[in-house]
Each structure stands twice: as C-alpha cells, then as structure tokens.
Amino acid sequence: MSQKVEKPVLSGQRIKTRKRDEKERYDPFGFRDAIISGLDKCANDFEAISRYLDGAGNKLDYRRYGEALFDILIAGGILVPGGTLSQEGDGPHQTDACIFNASDEVNMEEMKNWEQVFIKLMRRYKYLEKIFQDEIKKILMFVKYFKETDRKKLAAMLSLWISNGSVPFQSVLVLNNSHLIKDHLALDFLINIFKYWRTERGANSLSSAVKKANLEQYFSTFIPDTKQSHVYFKTAFQENGLDEVLKLYEDQHQQAAKKELQITLAEALSENKPQRELIAEIKEIALRDNIQEHETVCIIWTTVMDIPEWSKKEELVTDQAVRHLNHYTVLFQAFATGQRAELSLLLKVQEYCYSNMTFMRAFQKIVMLFYKNDVISEQTILKWYKQDFNVKGKMMFVDQMRPFMEWLQNAEVESDSEAESD
Numbered sequence: 284m285s286q287k288v289e290k291p292v293l294s295g296q297r298i299k300t301r302k303r304d305e306k307e308r309y310d311p312f313g314f315r316d317a318i319i320s321g322l323d324k325c326a327n328d329f330e331a332i333s334r335y336l337d338g339a340g341n342k343l344d345y346r347r348y349g350e351a352l353f354d355i356l357i358a359g360g361i362l363v364p365g366g367t368l369s370q371e372g373d374g375p376h377q378t379d380a381c382i383f384n385a386s387d388e389v390n391m392e393e394m395k396n397w398e399q400v401f402i403k404l405m406r407r408y409k410y411l412e413k414i415f416q417d418e419i420k421k422i423l424m425f426v427k428y429f430k431e432t433d434r435k436k437l438a439a440m441l442s443l444w445i446s447n448g449s450v451p452f453q454s455v456l457v458l459n460n461s462h463l464i465k466d467h468l469a470l471d472f473l474i475n476i477f478k479y480w481r482t483e484r485g486a487n488s489l490s491s492a493v494k495k496a497n498l499e500q501y502f503s504t505f506i507p508d509t510k511q512s513h514v515y516f517k518t519a520f521q522e523n524g525l526d527e528v529l530k531l532y533e534d535q536h537q538q539a540a541k542k543e544l545q546i547t548l549a550e551a552l553s554e555n556k557p558q559r560e561l562i563a564e565i566k567e568i569a570l571r572d573n574i575q576e577h578e579t580v581c582i583i584w585t586t587v588m589d590i591p592e593w594s595k596k597e598e599l600v601t602d603q604a605v606r607h608l609n610h611y612t613v614l615f616q617a618f619a620t621g622q623r624a625e626l627s628l629l630l631k632v633q634e635y636c637y638s639n640m641t642f643m644r645a646f647q648k649i650v651m652l653f654y655k656n657d658v659i660s661e662q663t664i665l666k667w668y669k670q671d672f673n674v675k676g677k678m679m680f681v682d683q684m685r686p687f688m689e690w691l692q693n694a695e696v697e698s699d700s701e702a703e704s705d
Contacts, residue, residue, distance in 0.1 A: 312372030314348040315361050322355070322380035329396040332380060333403045340408050349414035350421075356400070357382045357422060357437070366428025382440055387432040389439045391483060398443045405449065412449070419450050420457045427468055434468075438475035445476070445492070446484055452496035459504050470505040474523050486527040499531040500539075540572035541582060548586045562617045577627035580618040584631045587611050593641065601645040605652050612656040619653075625663040628653070630673050637676035646676075647683035661691055 321339055325331035345352055354361050359381035360368035370376050378384075385393050405411045419441075426434050444450040455476065458469040480489045493499055506516050520529040547568065551561050569579050591607055594600045608615075619625050632649050636642040653659040668688050671677060 311348055311351045311361060314343060314351055315355060317343055318355050319375050319378040322378045325380055329400055333400050336404050337407050345408050346410055349411050350418050353415055353418045359383055362425060366425030382436055383433045385436055389435050394439045394443060416450055420454055423457050426472055427463055434472060435475055438472055439479045442476045442479035446480060452492060452498060456501060464505060465507050467507060473505055477525050477528055478523055490527045490531060493528055493531055499535040502532045540574060544568050544574060545582050545586050558614050576618055576621060577624040580624045580628045581631045583614060583618060584628060595641060597641045597644060600641045601648050604645050605648050608652055612658055615658045619658050622663055625659045629659055629663060629667050633673055633680060646680045
C-alpha cells in the first residue's frame with residue numbers, strides 16, 4: 284500500500300491563517316460600550332435611534348450579542364442575575380436611551396414610539412425575533428428586582444409586543460414562579476399587562492387574545508397560597524376593571540369544577556356508594572362551585588350512561604338501558620326538581636339517542652321511565668313536543684312519543700269535562 288508523502292516545508296516558513304478562521308473573542312461589554320455610545324448621541328429622537336440601530340447592525344455582531352442588545356434597549360445596560368446592570372468593563376455602563384428611562388407615569392404614546400423601534404429593528408434583522416422572545420422570558424424573571432415604575436413600563440411594553448405578535452402571550456407564564464407569586468408580583472404584573480392592553484385595544488381584543496392563548500386555565504396559579512380562593516381572584520380583577528377577562532376565568536373554573544364533579548360521581552358509583560349519601564355529597568360540591576341544577580343533572584346522565592358496556596344490538600339495548608337507568612331514578616329525581624333541569628335532561632336524552640345509533644328506538648322507553656318515576660313531568664314533555672329546542676332526530680322521536688302525547692291530551696280533555704260536569 285502506498286503511503287502519502289508529506290510535502291517538504293521550508294525552514295522558518297509561517298503558515299498563514301485566513302481571517303475568517305480566527306475565533307473572535309467574546310466581548311459583550313465592548314459591544315455594550317459601542318451601542319451605548321451610539322444611542323447616547325441620539326438622545327430621545329426615536330427616528331435617530333432606529334437609523335443608528337439599522338446601520339450599526341452592519342458593523343456590530345447582533346447575532347452574537349442579541350441578548351445584550353435587548354437588555355440595553357430595555358434596561359439601559361447588560362442585566363445580570365439579580366436584575367441589576369453589569370458594571371464590568373470600561374463603560375459607559377448605562378444609557379438613558381432605554382425603556383426604563385421613559386416617564387415614570389406611563390405614557391402609551393412614548394411606549395408606542397419604543398414599540399416602533401423594536402419593530403423596525405427586527406424587521407431589518409429577522410434573526411433577532413427568536414433572540415428577543417427568549418430574552419423577554421429572562422427579563423421577566425427579574426421583575427422582582429425592578430422598581431415598581433419600571434415594572435409598569437415593562438408591562439405596558441409587553442401589552443404592545445404581545446398584541447403585535449412580537450412576543451407569544453404564553454411567555455408571561457414564566458411569572459408563575461413561587462418567589463414572584465407569594466409577593467403578589469406575578470398577579471399584579473399580569474393585571475397591569477391586561478389593563479394597558481384593554482386601554483389601547485379594547486376589552487374584546489384582550490378577551491380574544493387570552494382565550495386564543497388558553498391563559499385562563501393558568502390564572503388561579505398566580506394567586507398566592509395564603510389567598511388561594513376564587514373570591515380573592517375575582518376581587519383583584521373587578522377592582523381593575525377586567526370583568527371580561529374574569530368571565531373567561533369563571534367559565535374555565537366552571538368547566539374544571541364540572542369535570543371534578545363527574546370524576547367524583549364516577550368513583551362513587553363504581554364503589555356502589557348509597558345514593559342518598561351520594562346525593563348529599565353532590566349537592567355540597569354543586570353549591571360550593573356554583574354548578575346549577577340543570578347542569579348537574581346532565582353530568583349525572585353522562586356519568587351514569589358511561590358505566591355499562593352497551594349491547595350493539597338495537598333490539599337488546601333498549602331493555603338494557605331501561606333496566607340500568609331504573610336503578611338510578613332516585614338520583615335523577617334529586618336533581619330534576621325544576622322545569623329547566625327536566626328539559627335539560629330530556630334534551631340530553633334526545634342528543635344521546637341521536638348520537639348513538641343503537642339507541643334511536645330507545646328514546647320513548649327512556650322518557651316513559653323518567654315520567655313514571657317522577658323525574659320528568661308531563662308539562663315538560665309537552666313543552667318539548669311542541670317546541671323545537673333541538674332538531675336533531677326530533678321528527679323520529681316525535682313519532683315515537685305521539686301515542687303517549689295523544690293519550691296525555693285526551694286525559695286532559697276528559698279531566699276538563701269531568702270538572703265542568705261537577
């Protein structure tokens with residue numbers, strides 16, 4: 284096998300290294316000094332700041348020092364753990380051309396000028412977008428160490444950055460940290476973001492954005508453990524004029540409470556807990572979480588119907604359903620005490636029988652079972668029969684119920700005739 288012979292090298296020869304192969308020393312403080320020097324010359328001229336940042340990106344390495352760049356534009360210098368500005372290097376260590384040097388009484392017009400600075404910068408250097416989003420999460424972890432006035436300025440800016448898409452709404456979840464929650468800082472900061480957003484873009488825009496980001500499911504985690512209550516949270520939002528956002532939380536809270544009730548009920552039924560005892564427990568949970576009777580009776584229906592393994596044969600499933608439901612009529616009676624609850628249950632039966640093909644012919648037998656056991660009254664059945672609350676399968680179910688409805692109406696006529704003769 285031939286071996287590669289090394290080429291001879293002249294004694295004393297220097298091997299030249301290409302400039303692009305030389306590793307540049309990491310020097311964030313040198314970058315800081317250069318940026319601050321340029322920003323200070325712009326004073327408070329936002330157009331001048333944007334022009335300077337646009338041109339400086341051709342000479343300074345924004346890709347490498349992007350984190351430092353955003354620290355400087357927000358806080359005036361490079362932030363270090365503890366939320367203070369680094370004093371390393373020759374300096375200057377801080378600039379007045381930054382968001383934290385804006386008016387202490389938050390002026391949204393001034394904040395919008397800063398918003399444009401960031402928009403233009405990231406439009407020119409697209410790679411800065413991801414760096415910016417990551418840096419915001421880090422900065423949010425420092426809010427405890429910022430002055431209250433600076434926290435408000437940052438909250439105002441976040442309302443603008445999130446609403447224009449520069450920062451994902453989910454970024455605020457980094458505030459869900461024990462040392463920020465216990466001092467109310469996380470909740471106060473979140474409320475400030477919402478307040479500024481509502482002022483600038485309106486309540487509908489805020490509600491839509493919160494709902495789209497599914498933030499409402501995390502709201503309760505921002506409440507300190509010492510005051511972990513629905514009442515405390517409700518008061519905090521109402522006092523700050525955020526009723527629209529509060530409604531989203533309450534809807535989420537209700538959904539979670541209903542799910543918890545269904546799980547509790549399913550476990551109790553699987554353990555064959557006495558129904559009288561179970562009724563008392565359900566009523567206590569419903570009262571505590573403000574779950575209405577018509578909602579509770581529908582949860583009972585869903586849970587009870589999830590228990591058996593239903594026959595796939597239409598001719599067998601009806602008898603199976605009637606036998607099964609007959610065992611729980613006392614439970615249904617306890618929560619179908621008003622016409623709204625009765626009608627909700629009847630519509631739930633209609634929906635279930637329509638959605639499960641094998642139950643299509645079971646509807647009439649189930650309704651009759653509930654009628655005979657005083658779960659659903661004849662007034663409610665008549666109301667359902669005459670009005671179109673849910674059109675799905677209605678004509679088929681009306682045909683099933685017609686003989687009974689005719690009997691009911693004839694019975695009413697006979698009763699009226701007897702009363703007149705008396």
